[in-house]
Amino acid sequence: xxxxxxxxxxxxxxxxxxxxxxxxxxxxxxxxxxxxxxxxxxxxxxxxxxxxxxxxxxxxxxxxxxxxxxxxxxxxxxxxxxxxxxxxxxxxxxxx
Numbered sequence: 001x002x003x004x005x006x007x008x009x010x011x012x013x014x015x016x017x018x019x020x021x022x023x024x025x026x027x028x029x030x031x032x033x034x035x036x037x038x039x040x041x042x043x044x045x046x047x048x049x050x051x052x053x054x055x056x057x058x059x060x061x062x063x064x065x066x067x068x069x070x071x072x073x074x075x076x077x078x079x080x081x082x083x084x085x086x087x088x089x090x091x092x093x094x095x096x
Contacts, residue, residue, distance in 0.1 A: 008090050015083030021076025025069045032065045034058055
């Protein structure tokens with residue numbers, strides 16, 4: 001495999017990683033499991049930090065997880081687009 005061949009595969013792998021992030025944001029995180037130190041939380045539950053100085057409720061943690069979805073989706077779409085642009089540019093170099 002020449003020097004450019006592995007780059008094309010690396011660009012496609014980057015685009016695939018971005019696509020996985022988009023799919024996670026759209027489908028897999030729709031009903032997230034909320035964890036507190038290796039324990040699954042249930043509605044109405046609370047989570048204390050290790051020092052016991054901060055308390056988060058299940059609802060706060062679930063809300064934070066839901067707010068992360070669009071961020072991960074947009075970043076994933078950007079990474080996918082970036083990887084595909086790099087891949088296309090590398091293909092143009094090979095064609096010339």
